[in-house]
Amino acid sequence: MSKFAEPMARLIDELKKLPGVGSKSAQRYAFHILRSSDEDAEQLAAAIREIKAALRLCSVCNNITDVDPCVYCSSATRNQRLVCVVEEPTNIAAVEKSHTYNGAYHVLHGTLSPIHGVGPEQLRIANLTRRVESGSIDEVILATNPTVEGEATAVYLARLLKPTGIRVTRIATGIPAGSDIEYADEVTLQRALEGRRDM
Ligand SMILES: [Zn+2]
Numbered sequence: 001m002s003k004f005a006e007p008m009a010r011l012i013d014e015l016k017k018l019p020g021v022g023s024k025s026a027q028r029y030a031f032h033i034l035r036s037s038d039e040d041a042e043q044l045a046a047a048i049r050e051i052k053a054a055l056r057l058c059s060v061c062n063n064i065t066d067v068d069p070c071v072y073c074s075s076a077t078r079n080q081r082l083v084c085v086v087e088e089p090t091n092i093a094a095v096e097k098s099h100t101y102n103g104a105y106h107v108l109h110g111t112l113s114p115i116h117g118v119g120p121e122q123l124r125i126a127n128l129t130r131r132v133e134s135g136s137i138d139e140v141i142l143a144t145n146p147t148v149e150g151e152a153t154a155v156y157l158a159r160l161l162k163p164t165g166i167r168v169t170r171i172a173t174g175i176p177a178g179s180d181i182e183y184a185d186e187v188t189l190q191r192a193l194e195g196r197r198d199m
Pocket of ligand 1 (some may be wrong): 058061062
């Protein structure tokens with residue numbers, strides 16, 4: 001039998017599913033929620049319900065958005081013929097922070113990883129191929145992370161997209177190998193974008 005009342009044990013079990021949350025932290029959060037006001041607890045529950053109800057993936061670029069197409073895809077001031085391909089939606093914020101990029105995006109939601117059983121069909125590539133084939137893109141910048149998986153994904157996409165005749169580039173190294181573009185500082189990422197090379 002659990003040492004906690006059933007509703008408490010249930011909340012702890014749910015919190016433990018969050019990344020980086022172990023038993024100890026889950027118990028601490030659960031007790032914190034129990035002690036907080038009804039209003040605070042309700043706001044937390046409502047915020048969780050709302051991201052599931054209101055957020056979805058942009059049908060054009062797969063960014064997480066509450067409007068479809070997302071703000072980047074529907075912006076008239078951005079170059080929609082230039083597309084920066086990133087691994088995760090959070091990478092967009094990192095590229096934006098460099099203040100050098102004014103094109104559109106495409107989010108893969110992962111990288112190729114044969115050892116983890118992630119093949120091209122597990123990534124969101126189809127709508128990128130469709131955009132390229134429709135003739136609405138001049139250049140695709142591959143901004144996957146400089147990890148083994150990120151490089152393999154960039155090579156795969158370059159092979160897939162180059163036969164269509166568009167320019168396919170890879171962000172320059174300068175971002176330390178094996179790292180995440182999310183943690184690159186603004187200047188490094190700015191240089192990586194400016195120094196991109198053709199694949
Ligand atoms: Zn979009």
